[in-house]
Amino acid sequence: PRRRVNPGFQGQLKLYEAMGCAVDTSSVLYKRYRLEMLSERFSEPQDLPREVFAVDPTTVCQTLNTEVLYRCRKCRRALFRSSSILSHTEGIGPTAFAHKRITDSARLSGNGQEKCTSYFIEPVQWMEPALLGVMEGQLLCPKCTSKLGSFSWRGDQCSCGRWVTPAFQIHKSRVDEVRTLPVGNFQTAKT
Secondary structure: OOOOOHHHHHHHHHHHOOOOOOOOOOOOOHHHHHHHHHHHOOOOOOOOHHHHEEHHHHHOOOOOOEEEEEOOOOOEEEEHHHHEOOOOOOOOOOHHHHOOOOHHHHHHOOOOOOOOOEEEOOHHHHHHHOOOOEEEEEEEEEOOOOEEEEOOOEEEEEEOOOEEEEEEEHHHHEEEEEOOOOOOEEEEEEE
């Protein structure tokens, strides 16, 4: 009889190889894999493992490093760090939305404009109350409650056309980047 390697195990081996034959829990690949496994296991997440959540940037001392901090554009509350962004390969653009009605002007709007209008991130501690017991919903600023984006354990489509599962989506227009300068203790905000 012919034997086959379990495709799930094969996927784990490929992930292990891509991480340099070591388990790197800070790797985007590892974080995405862990979230995908969680989304398959839960029909309605009632209890999520602590390690799934990135530390709330307001609870950690600001250290001088190259990480970018993202804040609510309305109230300036720190929301997440660049290390929480789970990048994805760019989708095929408007043709990926063929199931929806797209106007010709929308189809032609690729004039140097950024294709991804959102950040897809790992869950952050402040999101926990919103995520428990529901499959999808809105992500609101924990300080001023302005809408930042949405989440779906089933996944969602990025503006570039790529399907991301699960999706914790923050609209770029709702946050500001704050970069720490290497000299002194000054910060500069990119708007």
